[in-house]
Amino acid sequence: MGGAVACRACELRRACLSLKQSAGRSPADFSFHGDHQLSGKRAPSVRSATDRLIRQEQGDRMSLQAQNVARSNADDPGSEAAVAFLSVSKAFGRGGGLVQALDGLSLSIPRGVVYGLLGPNGAGKSTLLRILAGLLRPDRGEVQIFGETASPRQRARLGMLIESPSFYPFLSAREHLQMLARARGTLSLVEPVLQRIGLQAAADKAVSGYSLGMKQRLGIGCALIGQPEAIVLDEPTNGLDPDGILEMRALIHDLAHRDSLTVLLSSHLLDEVERVCDRVAILQRGVLIAEGAVADLLDRDGRFWLKVEAPEVLLARLGDKAEAGDDGVYVRIERAEVPDLIQSLAQAGVRIHEAKWIKPDLETVFLSETREARR
Template sequence: MSIGNEEDAITVSGVEKRFGWGVRAFKALDGLSLGVPQGCVYGLLGPNGAGKSTLLRIIAGLVRPDRGSVSIFGENAGRESRRRLGMLIEAPAFYPFLTAREHLDMFARMNESATMVEPILRRVGIGYAADKKVAAFSLGMKQRLGIGCALVGRPDAIVLDEPTNGLDPDGILEMRSLIVDLAQRDGITVLLSSHLLDEVERVCERVAILRSGRMAAHGKVAGLLDGQARFWINVDSPQTVLERLASRADAGDGGVYVRIGRDDAPELIRALVNANIRIFEAKWITPDLESVFLSETRREPQ
């Protein structure tokens, strides 16, 4: 399956990766392809063991794929093209005896971006602790510093693995605002992996749901949710409706769920009214991302 085009910030094509040998070998990625469009926030979802972390490591150059390829802004992933990426993969590790400012200064010297240090300290919300040693930082503060280090090289795209890990509710709100701001104001492409589905639904324009190293579902969040919307009606004679619609209807939540396209809903309502069935309420019920995630990840592989 080919997904993506030359305008994507990150393109993954047919990537496979096994760990181990012989009968004990584990296939973490099984011919996975996806494309991350430029300038959007793209969520990478999946249960534990789905291959998310392996994919991010391959994009970052920390793991080599057995087969397939990765391109970054149209160029084969390599040392030079990866300079356009800022990356925070898994839990960030720092020198405990250095301060936040010293860490950013170190990365800034490597990227010749010394003027970025102060703005980034403020932007990731640790300006007040800029001169404290990292040994005294909480997990959430380290997460913020890690994102700061990923931004100091002025990347065109940033890869974040669980960016809200360790943050309190206020911190999650601030991180959500930062991620959206990076895409909308700065035009930075954001690829993030997260288990907080509600946050992903709020900040991501597109998502990919992985299952057993393969693509289970992908697309715009609004499209995925709308694609699993169900039409529900509350009528005075639900049994009559169930018999009339047969395999297209199921009882539920005090009414009847009907498997029907949006364009067919008005005709259905007209037909029921003409059959002297009183309709008290009719509405489309759109699931949240958690419902879609569970539906796709619990489905038996093809």
């Protein structure tokens, strides 16, 4: 034990010495390049390295699940999570009126993806985002941002649009962005941000004349002025017309795949989430009930459909795994089992006229998962 402590002390001294030698270098400013990519470098910090080593000593205070999430990020720096929630709990009210909004929830959001938070009303989505933004404090657990405990310094690495944005109606989009940019020293980003959010043509018009979709895009622009590495959007398409939804979808795609930002969003429009998100988490009563890549979740809940010459033979053979439907038979099996099933049916003399894998939409998966969790 003494050797481990001594080793950790040496590691701490080496880290501090190395960072002191480089502390004089000023960080390079972030900038939008000609292809509109957001890039830049940050100078290392003695305090951040010290804090990281100290937190390693405090790992035994986290739950086993939280330790596993933190350890996986530490072991592979390239896969460090943009945001991690470690056994986070939050309740409101007291006694008989107690509402458990979040119940020991652990969730890791990878860098560089569009990540969707789904759940019925009261599932805990908004509470989770408010905790991430620092508007609420969790009763228990920890929030990490890019591998470090959430703090004002770490939250400055996030751009946030929580609920509907509010603006001065008599100011223009350019004036709003300039006002924020002066405070942050990023005036050079005003024009590139206006271009990114598609408001160049309306940049000098008063916001009072903007549509809801334009206001939503301006809200995202205000978040981008802070040069974030990740952006958090709460119901970004709420109330938008079809054109506004298409514009928002394109903007979110560009933020992630052209500007290399991590995008965390909540939404109740499941069709839009399926179109724009790489991964999703489904919450129910403050608990994580499903998580994964959208394609994997859809495959997992898929069904195999067969049109055969004698469906009654197939139904009898497969029992409760099969049901008749759409002039054929639906079989609930894993996709990897399909070749073996076809081979066994052919060997049994069952003549197959048509076969296909039926993939559900995200709404079907969502309803299936939340209904199962209510049982």
